[in-house]
Amino acid sequence: MAPRTSSQIEKVGNPLTQAAFAQLRQRFPAQPPVTECIKNGQELDQMPAEELSVWCDGDQRSDFARTPAMLSDEDDRSYPVQLWVLRPDALVYAPEASTFGAALESGVIKHTNLTGGRDAHSGGELRLLGENTVVVNGASGRYGPRTEEALHEVVRAFKASGYRVFWTGYDAETNRPAPLVGVRLKLVA
Amino acid sequence: MSDVASRLDFIFGPGSVGSTEAERARTSKRSYVRSQLQIAFASPEATGRVLTAVEALESFGSDVLEKVAADGAARLIATAHEPAATLKARREHLRLSSSALARSLQVPESQIEDAETPGLVTPFRLLQKLAELLSLDERALSWVPGAMGDERIASKLRDMRAESGRDEQLVAALSEASWVIGRHVELQKKLGMEGPLLGKFEDRSDDYRKRVAERGYMLAGRTRKLLGIPDGSPIFSLRNLAETTLGVPVVEAELGNDIAGATISVGGRRGIVLSAGLEATSRVMFRRMTLAHELAHLLWDPDDRLDPVQVDDLDAMSDESRTFDEVEGRANAFAAALLAPAAAVREINRTSASPTHAVLQIVQTFGVSAPAARFHLANICKVRLDDIELPKTTKAAHATWQKSELEGGSVAGRGFVPPLRAGRFAELVRTAQLRGDVSADTAASWLRITPDQLERIAPQQPRSE
Numbered sequence: 001m002a003p004r005t006s007s008q009i010e011k012v013g014n015p016l017t018q019a020a021f022a023q024l025r026q027r028f029p030a031q032p033p034v035t036e037c038i039k040n041g042q043e044l045d046q047m048p049a050e051e052l053s054v055w056c057d058g059d060q061r062s063d064f065a066r067t068p069a070m071l072s073d074e075d076d077r078s079y080p081v082q083l084w085v086l087r088p089d090a091l092v093y094a095p096e097a098s099t100f101g102a103a104l105e106s107g108v109i110k111h112t113n114l115t116g117g118r119d120a121h122s123g124g125e126l127r128l129l130g131e132n133t134v135v136v137n138g139a140s141g142r143y144g145p146r147t148e149e150a151l152h153e154v155v156r157a158f159k160a161s162g163y164r165v166f167w168t169g170y171d172a173e174t175n176r177p178a179p180l181v182g183v184r185l186k187l188v189a
Numbered sequence: 190m191s192d193v194a195s196r197l198d199f200i201f202g203p204g205s206v207g208s209t210e211a212e213r214a215r216t217s218k219r220s221y222v223r224s225q226l227q228i229a230f231a232s233p234e235a236t237g238r239v240l241t242a243v244e245a246l247e248s249f250g251s252d253v254l255e256k257v258a259a260d261g262a263a264r265l266i267a268t269a270h271e272p273a274a275t276l277k278a279r280r281e282h283l284r285l286s287s288s289a290l291a292r293s294l295q296v297p298e299s300q301i302e303d304a305e306t307p308g309l310v311t312p313f314r315l316l317q318k319l320a321e322l323l324s325l326d327e328r329a330l331s332w333v334p335g336a337m338g339d340e341r342i343a344s345k346l347r348d349m350r351a352e353s354g355r356d357e358q359l360v361a362a363l364s365e366a367s368w369v370i371g372r373h374v375e376l377q378k379k380l381g382m383e384g385p386l387l388g389k390f391e392d393r394s395d396d397y398r399k400r401v402a403e404r405g406y407m408l409a410g411r412t413r414k415l416l417g418i419p420d421g422s423p424i425f426s427l428r429n430l431a432e433t434t435l436g437v438p439v440v441e442a443e444l445g446n447d448i449a450g451a452t453i454s455v456g457g458r459r460g461i462v463l464s465a466g467l468e469a470t471s472r473v474m475f476r477r478m479t480l481a482h483e484l485a486h487l488l489w490d491p492d493d494r495l496d497p498v499q500v501d502d503l504d505a506m507s508d509e510s511r512t513f514d515e516v517e518g519r520a521n522a523f524a525a526a527l528l529a530p531a532a533a534v535r536e537i538n539r540t541s542a543s544p545t546h547a548v549l550q551i552v553q554t555f556g557v558s559a560p561a562a563r564f565h566l567a568n569i570c571k572v573r574l575d576d577i578e579l580p581k582t583t584k585a586a587h588a589t590w591q592k593s594e595l596e597g598g599s600v601a602g603r604g605f606v607p608p609l610r611a612g613r614f615a616e617l618v619r620t621a622q623l624r625g626d627v628s629a630d631t632a633a634s635w636l637r638i639t640p641d642q643l644e645r646i647a648p649q650q651p652r653s654e
Contacts, residue, residue: 034261036258037258037259037260037261039199039258039259069308070269070307070308071269072268072269072270073268073269106259110259110260139260139261139262140260140261141259141260141261141262142261144261147234169310171224171226171227171310172234172235172236173222173223173224173225173235173236173237173238173312173313174222174223174224174226174227174228174229174235174237174262175222175229175232175234175235175236176227176229176235176261176262178226178227178310179226179227179262179264179266181264181266181269182226182264182266182268182269182270182271182307182308183226183308183310184308184309
């Protein structure tokens with residue numbers, strides 16, 4: 001299933017996605033980004049709609065993608081890191097390394113580039129392993145889930161949107177979601 | 190505000206002051222927490238190792254801390270296979286079994302196997318203990334493949350297993366001791382508390398010609414002179430002399446029944462490992478002799494004469510007449526003469542009613558064991574060994590010298606810090622913690638105690654022999 005750009009948000013219905021993330025939006029009201037994380041004004045620039053993808057319903061029954069035991073840096077090329085943010089209007093995502101990001105002072109996009117610095121419900125990273133298979137975490141200093149339970153709800157919402165979802169768990173020692181690399185992948189049941 | 194200043198503000202917080210990263214870190218109110226996987230700002234909910242801004246900067250650099258400031262966390266694993274690959278490779282290099290490590294750390298073997306399995310997450314506190322046991326830098330775990338392990342030490346310890354048939358527990362004990370010595374040396378340097386006089390011993394002596402005992406006596410005399418110890422004076426606390434005056438780390442470890450002591454070279458400096466079995470009052474004289482013997486190696490033997498881990502067997506040191514190795518023979522003679530100078534021994538012999546009485550006098554005055562005093566007397570005064578009977582008892586002298594050694598050395602943490610880490614090392618760690626170089630959590634973990642127990646350790650005070 002090809003990703004749709006954010007200009008299509010209002011045009012296409014995604015019942016699974018809408019239901020799954022509506023619940024999450026209710027559970028975690030939109031919050032402004034953590035301002036201490038913002039290093040420069042460019043981090044608040046809105047990424048152009050044509051570079052953003054909008055999450056849409058998957059069909060996990062039709063996905064037979066091979067799933068590695070864990071991800072390593074060598075997997076970057078096959079499964080590039082993408083940032084996701086659950087905005088009030090849509091769940092959007094984009095590659096961390098992009099044409100837009102390359103022109104920024106930081107060289108990559110930040111979660112606030114997906115929102116233009118506006119409020120959001122949650123955020124993190126993802127890697128698409130196949131058309132309907134995804135590895136998700138909540139690694140976002142600005143919007144990310146702040147507890148293990150909140151992260152659980154996030155990954156369950158992704159699953160409910162029709163995907164085979166893997167995650168790497170919550171790192172209680174830092175009280176942060178675990179990174180995507182170097183941790184054995186767990187299937188969200 | 191300049192770009193540099195605003196970057197430093199961003200990393201260390203606007204309350205920090207100074208123009209360099211180090212100055213900013215020292216005045217930063219931020220603290221961090223790390224796990225196997227990543228580093229983040231400390232929070233009450235986070236259970237990992239808490240780090241001060243100073244230690245976080247020194248361990249990972251400002252780019253990582255900048256990422257923490259920007260993203261809330263920064264990944265530490267250099268590759269997906271770290272730190273499992275490093276831990277496994279090091280254990281195998283040392284020829285230690287995972288069951289031996291599990292026994293040492295008193296954890297199920299499955300936890301060691303998990304730590305060596307890429308992709309599984311192990312609590313950092315266990316990883317740290319593993320790293321210390323394998324003589325790796327726990328701060329570099331995950332972050333630097335190999336975790337800054339000293340290859341020379343590992344190879345020597347491996348050879349001890351493979352060629353000399355030493356048991357696993359001894360290798361593990363020496364490996365852990367080398368971690369303590371390395372950290373001790375590093376802290377001394379950082380705190381500006383290196384021994385003031387060690388620098389005087391720069392001319393190593395490669396003179397092991399015949400009558401090697403005389404070479405040992407001569408070097409002992411030079412040592413006393415360089416340290417300003419009058420010829421007839423006893424050395425009341427040899428441990429204090431080694432640790433404070435010379436800045437030589439001295440640690441006690443479980444080395445089994447066959448080993449008296451060892452020296453280990455870490456980061457260009459040697460430390461001394463004494464067998465914990467010598468701690469008893471009845472062994473105080475032997476402990477002093479062992480320490481003096483190890484000082485001989487450390488102060489006078491050229492590096493190419495010594496292994497990175499130089500182990501001294503109890504047998505070779507108990508009976509000087511059995512010492513055929515020239516390096517060991519010289520060290521034995523040095524040890525006796527450092528404690529009991531030849532001139533003083535001659536004088537005692539001249540004024541004593543009998544050789545046995547002379548031996549007793551040497552034992553009481555200089556804190557040398559009776560067998561060593563007997564051999565020393567025979568050697569210096571050319572008396573036949575068979576003509577010297579050992580005194581019936583030297584118990585009173587043992588008690589006196591035990592008290593003297595204990596009062597002279599550091600007692601920091603004795604009784605609640607493991608012997609390997611108590612004493613001078615505990616003082617250094619506490620001093621570093623009070624300066625903000627390391628967190629209370631780090632300091633407590635290095636000493637294997639709780640942060641509350643740190644309060645019971647006084648920081649290091651300057652001391653002199």
